Amino acid sequence: MIKLVVMFIILCSVSGRVYSADTDTKKIEVVKQYYLHLLNNKPEKSYQLLSTKDKKAYTEEQFVRVINLSTALYDPNRVVKITDAIVEESGEGMAVVKISAEVSTKGEQELKNLTASQIVVSENNEWKVYAVHTISSILIRAKTTCDSDENKSMPLVQKERACFVYYGHLKTE
Numbered sequence: 001m002i003k004l005v006v007m008f009i010i011l012c013s014v015s016g017r018v019y020s021a022d023t024d025t026k027k028i029e030v031v032k033q034y035y036l037h038l039l040n041n042k043p044e045k046s047y048q049l050l051s052t053k054d055k056k057a058y059t060e061e062q063f064v065r066v067i068n069l070s071t072a073l074y075d076p077n078r079v080v081k082i083t084d085a086i087v088e089e090s091g092e093g094m095a096v097v098k099i100s101a102e103v104s105t106k107g108e109q110e111l112k113n114l115t116a117s118q119i120v121v122s123e124n125n126e127w128k129v130y131a132v133h134t135i136s137s138i139l140i141r142a143k144t145t146c147d148s149d150e151n152k153s154m155p156l157v158q159k160e161r162a163c164f165v166y167y168g169h170l171k172t173e
Contacts, residue, residue, distance in 0.1 A: 024095075028085045030127045031097040031118045039080040039103060039114075043067035051121050051128040057136050065165050066138050077106050083113075093122040094130075142166040 030049055037045040043064045047055075050063075084100040096117055103112045119130040145154070145162035163169070 024087045024090070027087055027090070027095050027097050027120050027127050028099075030120055030129060031099050032082050032085055034118065034129045035099055035101060035116065036080060036082065038067060039078070039101065046129075049129050051130045051132070052123055053121075054128075054130065054132045054135070057132045058139055061168060062139055062166070063135060065168060066135055069161070069165060070138075079104050079106060088117060095120050095127075139166055 034046050034049045037043065037049070044060060046067070047060045047063045054063075081102045082099065083102055084098075086098055087095050088098045089096040096119055098115065098117045101114045103114060104110065120127045121130045122128075142162040142165035145159060146166055148154070148159075
């Protein structure tokens with residue numbers, strides 16, 4: 001009987017570690033996929049990995065416009081290699097994953113190292129990326145800039161860009 005209890009405790013202990021490692025792997029994998037899609041010019045696929053809260057805060061079209069404008073300087077022929085990803089912090093239903101990547105352009109010697117920390121949340125037994133604060137703050141600034149009539153000294157191109165980011169077109173009066 002004692003042997004059975006000891007075996008049960010050992011099995012529970014081992015299965016708990018396996019479950020934790022498996023969960024960490026899933027957290028890391030969703031962040032890797034999110035960034036690989038972003039860095040490989042596939043923001044629509046990154047959007048699919050976002051949390052429900054993100055998807056309620058902004059549309060796929062708004063997300064794509066924000067990502068495309070912020071990555072417009074990248075060469076579409078770049079090569080992305082994920083070099084490291086670890087779970088920095090983890091709590092019930094939420095974690096922070098730190099990811100590192102190398103970005104290079106074919107034929108060029110320049111190599112860029114990128115590091116980012118990303119929040120992930122558990123939804124329906126799946127891990128999803130939580131980026132609502134970052135994207136929403138960009139969209140709020142864009143809307144405020146576009147809708148503002150107070151700052152007449154603002155360059156027209158800045159206002160047009162803000163209107164495009166938030167509305168997808170120039171705002172008509």
